[in-house]
Amino acid sequence: MPAETLRYAYFPGCVAQGACRELYQSTAALAEALQIELVELKKASCCGSGTFKEDSQLLEDTVNARNIALAEQLQLPLLTHCSTCQGVIGRVDERLKDAQYNDPAYLNQVNGLLTQQGCLPYQGNGEVKHLLWALVGDYGLEAIQAKVKRSLSGLKCAAFYGCYLLRTQRHLPYDDPYHPESMENLFRAVGATPIYYRGRTQCCGWPLSSYATTQAFQMAGTHIQEALAAGADCLVTPCPLCHLNLDSRQPEVEKVIGQSLGLPVLHLSQLVALALGIDPQRLGLDRHIVSTASVLRKLGLSPLSKGTLES
Template sequence: MLRYAYFPGCVAQGACHELHQSTIAISQALDIELIELKKAACCGSGTYKEDSQLLEDTVNARNIALAESLNLPLLTHCSTCQGVIGHVDERLKEAKENDVEYFNQVNGFLKKENCSPYQGTTEVKHILWALISDYGLDALQAKVVKSLKGLKCAAFYGCYLLRAQKHLPFDNPFNPQSLEQVFSVLGATPVFYEGRIKCCGWPLSSYATEQSFKMAGKNLLDAINNGADCIVTPCPLCHLNLDSRQPEVAKVIQKKLDLPILHLPQLVGLALGIEPEKLGLNNHVVSTAKVLHLLGY
């Protein structure tokens, strides 16, 4: 049995609760044990470092240390969390070797709060990469009970998953294939399009809303024009901009969209034969009915 220290993140416990719901559902179906880090803090989504790099490193050193105390890798299903926490892990592992003073400064703050020290003994891994490198594509394919044949899926990776870390051992940041590999073993047809590795526009949405929506709209139209039945993303923030704001995006770009946006665990869950309601597929702003109809529901 695979075991992970599960870092659900903020969005999956709030605006995208269906992501947490579907992650739990597929982990049970695949016999993966998740031990939730209930004392973990928000990774900061890249905002802490705007004020203090030390703050971002200390908060996330504590998150990683919680996983280390269990002697488990930290698992997240959020590409933003992966990018932030993974980059902190990289930076602190380098500091342990080359900047001991800074490394000790971070652990000094943890000690003041009676927290376990960061040691740099584990890894931070997105569920996408865990499915491929730990569980294995062949093993995942063997678990498929409902092929997704006939469903054309467009990947939307998210910036943080591809470009936040210095090293990306599980994929190519400029020509990723991991999502498409998962689609294929589930029986779906991958749709390749230019927008799949671009920004969804979420980081701009609070202060440049129209520009954010235009970015989202361009990516959505790109996927639609290349024949996608849906977009599948490993990032809940991308999901928010592409799904929950899609009606507003459509008004800004003055185009009809109506493209379902699925979380990666939801797509996997459908192939595993899990009922759509148990995956939270009825919680989306853009109806997923077209996807379910194509799959015979």
């Protein structure tokens, strides 16, 4: 366990408080088990999921400079558990830190808009960090391994990194953006077997789903088929938007590709929390569209009935 209690300014994002409520719940359970303190940024706003910049880069930067400033006020790193939020907010942080030296007039413009609205200015002295990076880089794999109470031995997990987590930011201190291993190393630390397949670092198709639904579902179907062919018992993703496209829409994906799939898709926090001995019901494993029963049976646990978890 780390020498000091880890504390973060927690940015839960929108999807984890709505369509993927189980991510919010499992992150809280995981943090409690690891004695990580999460100070939730209740005044934070949606990062925009990359859509704000389609209208205005200034809009995206200003909205997320405010989010970062809320964490800076607490003198804590901003923690996300969404790859899309990490990609957007982390890239804004990089851009504005660059602006401090290369384009101070632009940073002044952003901060001017913030102060007009009574918001704190962006200082550029903080850090934006995904839960995966916090677990691997701050808490440490050996410390997590020492906390394991329920080995995931025999469970074959296929990581689905997606695209935002790996390649939106220029600097990725915890992994290789094209040949990542952080999730696979975490799987090994909790006793699971990592499964490799071609699509693990590709887009899930979610960004296309509002205007090219068939193509988006074909992309998702290809990834799931490849993971199944490689022997995966489940997909594990650090992004709730990927989870929506791969789990919530899997029945629609099956219709588009004309094949049954039935591959459970777990949030990263759920998988690690299972290894720490946390009750599956606490983790919202009954909220998934694709049943997680096969995963629980493989771990010697009883499947959950749909809807047993309180919202």
